[in-house]
């Protein structure tokens with residue numbers, strides 16, 4: 001980051017060097033903050049503070065009000081009541097721009113990137129470097145911008161070209177761009193809303209490294225995450241929220257995960273025991289030498305009835321692309337797919353759905369949700385035919401409102417989707433609850449083969465275990481599940497078998513008894529599962 | 544959130560409050576509409592007479608029928624600029640087969656509909672398969688359909704059509720003009736299709752997020768093509784009613800109507816970007832157009848000012864739509 005004197009960052013009011021090196025200096029004090037949305041009291045009398053030189057973790061179940069709180073700090077929402085003091089001065093934060101000028105940089109949970117701009121443009125947006133002479137003052141210097149972006153990306157150790165359009169990046173890389181964008185502002189206060197939800201171990205490590213170095217330079221970081229183990233690794237203090245209230249603030253060292261869970265959801269959540277294996281039934285799906293030029297090659301895999309099969313790999317290993325090709329969301333160049341032993345040429349997602357497949361995309365906002373529709377409409381979207389009452393020539397023509405209502409309400413309850421009503425627009429739900437809506441859509445469908453791409457992204461501990469128990473129920477009923485996840489523990493707990501992808505090829509298949517965190521990581525990193533492969537990993541505890 | 548402790552009376556109160564809020568948010572234009580009606584009535588009480596009301600509805604019925612189809616198209620984030628031309632073409636075809644081939648009107652009024660449907664289908668196919676924006680394709684079709692009408696009529700009007708033919712556009716059932724009945728029927732049908740059928744729900748999803756709809760197994764292309772077929776057919780039907788009402792047809796009939804139709808849909812709160820809105824809004828939008836024109840005539844405002852009024856209204860509607868999106872974003 002160094003002296004990025006590029007452009008004239010409007011953030012001149014604060015520079016980390018000016019922080020008097022007194023520990024515990026209060027950067028932010030929020031007291032008595034309340035915020036009401038139509039139908040929900042999102043925050044009620046919340047008190048929160050942030051000191052210099054600390055990472056303050058903010059935890060809470062989905063819909064607890066974390067994002068709302070930090071959006072108030074970032075100037076996105078205006079508070080209904082309460083006081084914000086920045087470095088001791090009472091301040092009204094009027095807009096996101098104003099917040100930036102006050103030295104608050106934010107990484108949002110739902111990316112705020114412009115798909116049609118390049119990576120560099122996205123990173124520099126809002127403070128595009130302009131020429132210095134009067135003539136070139138209004139002209140954006142592309143070269144400078146690209147260099148600036150490249151430096152930040154290099155600092156984060158991510159391999160993204162600054163010039164490619166953002167549209168072409170998967171969620172993980174988009175997340176890194178969003179992070180780079182916040183880092184490109186030299187600020188004193190950083191807010192990170194679930195920055196790691198879409199990342200795998202390597203990127204998380206880099207993010208942690210950068211975050212720690214920011215802390216050591218005197219910055220304060222608000223850190224939101226549902227990965228509780230990260231609290232111990234990164235945070236100095238933890239604040240737990242529940243139902244729009246602040247439950248407790250404690251030092252990270254006296255906050256074991258079990259205690260945090262207790263505070264978050266009001267009861268303890270058992271880590272789902274690794275389920276006892278079951279004898280897989282007949283073959284449901286087999287993929288034979290599926291290839292897509294330059295992306296993945298000769299991918300062969302099977303899924304049997306009653307089986308949960310994992311697909312692991314690092315970011316960019318081609319996991320998502322394989323699942324998309326099976327579902328015919330993208331066209332594969334060669335290879336065969338058979339369902340129940342019958343070879344089929346899946347022509348379109350619609351065809352795939354009719355063959356009993358379903359695909360839950362990793363990017364809920366771009367590919368999963370219809371944000372302008374209600375929770376109900378989003379949940380029934382993939383099973384419209386099933387909810388029909390009258391049929392003409394086998395095609396349903398009339399939706400059974402009563403049954404829809406009943407089933408949707410049931411799903412909303414079982415996944416604990418926090419929404420004032422099932423008619424609520426999905427866009428006003430919290431991130432985790434939006435994710436649950438996408439999961440509910442596919443649980444509702446009559447599919448037999450489920451391709452789940454990061455189904456628990458941004459979902460709280462409680463709902464996570466609920467989702468996995470529903471996945472197990474599906475398997476027990478004879479469905480086959482392909483599970484893609486960056487969280488290795490989840491794969492270890494949930495899967496009967498795991499394929500490991502590395503650079504577009506399947507490098508290992510772990511059977512039930514061979515599955516372990518170490519083996520998965522070793523194969524994902526080096527391509528072998530051998531013991532020495534396992535030794536390669538250093539502190540990559542989390543993936 | 545803490546609702547468990549509320550009494551049922553409080554809860555009912557909250558429900559009512561939420562319903563009113565929703566009404567305001569979703570149909571803010573409805574209240575502006577009511578206000579305008581009140582203003583006009585207070586100046587010219589005759590505005591509220593049964594005769595005048597039916598008069599207003601009859602005047603907007605053709606635009607209204609077309610806007611039913613247009614709502615489908617705009618909801619799925621497409622646009623159809625060819626409706627005016629297609630209406631003109633179908634009016635000319637009907638008049639032509641009656642005047643030249645001497646076909647009975649009852650047959651003649653249905654003959655051009657397959658032609659309209661075909662034009663819509665062709666547009667849909669090009670838009671979805673060649674992935675050309677609907678604005679461009681329908682702009683082309685607008686010119687093509689008008690050209691076909693000119694070719695068919697050789698640029699001349701066809702007049703003096705038999706009296707029976709006039710029944711469709713000019714007849715009454717009791718006190719209610721027939722076009723009004725047709726308009727109401729299509730409105731109700733459109734409303735039911737949008738809210739109660741898989742097709743309708745799919746249209747919203749396509750307009751809101753086409754890729755998400757596709758990945759949910761929705762046949763996006765087929766539904767979009769269907770929208771254009773329906774929109775064109777309804778436009779054609781409106782053109783036939785117009786021909787029947789005037790008992791004549793001329794190649795330039797219904798020129799510029801596409802703008803009125805789109806205006807009605809947009810005033811009604813359907814988002815130009817798709818995914819939001821619906822038939823209730825379109826009904827209000829169409830009536831609003833009619834009321835403004837009728838009211839302005841009653842009061843004696845010149846047609847020039849009417850244009851300004853309607854333009855202002857469109858902008859207001861779109862601004863409301865933006866605000867609504869910002870509030871929930």
Ligand SMILES: Nc1ncnc2c1ncn2[C@@H]1O[C@H](COP(=O)(O)OP(=O)(O)OP(=O)(O)O)[C@@H](O)[C@H]1O
Nearest residue numbers: 037042062063064065066067068428430431432433
């Ligand atoms: N724009 C909005 N309009 C209406 N309600 C909203 C809006 N934004 C948030 N809410 C509601 O406020 C509550 C808190 O949401 P928030 O996004 O702060 O949760 P969160 O703690 O960040 O959850 P998650 O872990 O799922 O991201 C939720 O019940 C949500 O439905």
Ligand SMILES: [Mg+2]
Nearest residue numbers: 067109430431
């Ligand atoms: Mg959130």
